[in-house]
Amino acid sequence: MSEEARMSRISQLYSVDEYFAHYPGEDPSERPLVEEVYGKYPAWLSSHPIFAIFAHNPKLAELMMDLTVEFLKMPWLEREVSSVAIMVGDRVLDAEEAFMAHAAGWLSAGTSWAQVASLDFSDSPFFDEEEKDIITFTRAAFGEGVSDDAFNRLRSRYGDREMLEFTVALSYYTFFPRFIKAMGVSPLSRHSTVSLWESPTSARV
Amino acid sequence: MRKHLGKGNSNLSRIPEITTAEEYSEIYGDASAEVADVEAMLREYDDYKPISERLPGDWALMLHRPAMARKLLALDRYIDQEMTWAQRRDLRELAIEVVNQRYRCHYSHVRHMNAGLEAGLRPVQLAALYFPSSDVFSEEQRLVIAVVNAVIDSNLSEELFARAKSSYGERGMVEFMTVICYWSWWAMTLNVLMPVQDERPAADLSARTAKGDPAWGRAVKEAGTDE
DSSP states (O other): OOTGGGOSSSOOOOSHHHHHHHOTTSOGGGHHHHHHHHHHSHHHHHHOHHHHHHTTSHHHHHHHHHHHHHHHTOGGGGSTHHHHHHHHHHHHTTOHHHHHHHHHHHHHTTOOHHHHHTTTOTTOTTSOHHHHHHHHHHHHHHTTOOOHHHHHHHHHHHHHHHHHHHHHHHHHHHHHHHHHHHHTOOOSSHHHHHHHHTSSGGGOO | OOOOOOTTOTTOOSSOOOOSHHHHHHHHOOOHHHHHHHHHHHHHHHHHSOOSSSOOHHHHHHTTSHHHHHHHHHHHHHHHHTOTGGGSHHHHHHHHHHHHHHHTOHHHHHHTHHHHHHTTOOHHHHHTTTOTTOTTSOHHHHHHHHHHHHHHTTOOOHHHHHHHHHHHHHHHHHHHHHHHHHHHHHHHHHHHHOOOOOOOOOGGGGGOOGGGOHHHHHHHHHHTOOO
């Protein structure tokens, strides 16, 4: 873990040892619980700054990761348009770090950079009707409120369960940008993201 | 089951509310694992907050994804009953109501009104959230309000963060930020899905008049009335 990646207003605790070094007065009887949490989600806790911050409270970190696992199972997130909603949310929240990280995933999947650059324009010709509806819905969810028309247009496409998933996911992805900004977390994956912007494949429109 | 949509009808949420395993099966069939999750979630909720008549609307919406609802409930219960920073219930409920006020989330605002009063917040404080510097709040309450507003505005300064951190420590700040972000999550979700409002403020709320609170009394006196 580079020093840059560790920058935040709150220490990032990437291992059991780091946890107990940070909290030397912690009751030793707590160690099995802490080890259990780090052992349950080793990949996230050893590399993801957000969860390494949540690890100040291991039980909270565990519950957050349990919930995240369930969110990631939601079929709506498998739709390509989910990225559109999430990145519009990042922009509304002025969450550059989250936006860059999410854009990296979208671009690496081969999506047009022109779409990423046009997220402020729901009537852009780079978006199809579904994507336009998603943008309108997302902006309304962050702003004046989602109209019945905007809700029902997507409900007729996705059904009740996926509308719940869409809404829950959209809200969940606002949780993290807010948390990241409040905690002053340094760039999550800035360097890899920028290189993607400059790659030939992402130049497709 | 209440199952219509459209905010023009306050008796109906935008997607059906599911309050029993039978209602779930009626929509999604009898997939045993999922129905079992619905039943387990209802048991866990009742163990956490005894269900008097029906599962509240916000959670009834979550039951479209019962496994997720269970994980969410586990987190909710932990925050409510164990997480250290949130055990200062007056501060927690104040933070939540500021979130609700900022998001204009009426459903959650009403849901937390009773909890706020029970935690020791005064009606005049719940009514004054729009005025974060008001002297109806203590210094610590003003700090909490300022931090919540700054997080929602994405402009939490180093100075304000440091002030809060000096009071609550690193673990406390993680927990405080979790409270803000978690109830922001709820507020945004509920604003979109619009569950039926099924909780009302405490019955004695109307009895807490100006005479019961010096802050109200001063305001009323200055306004030239005697109630």
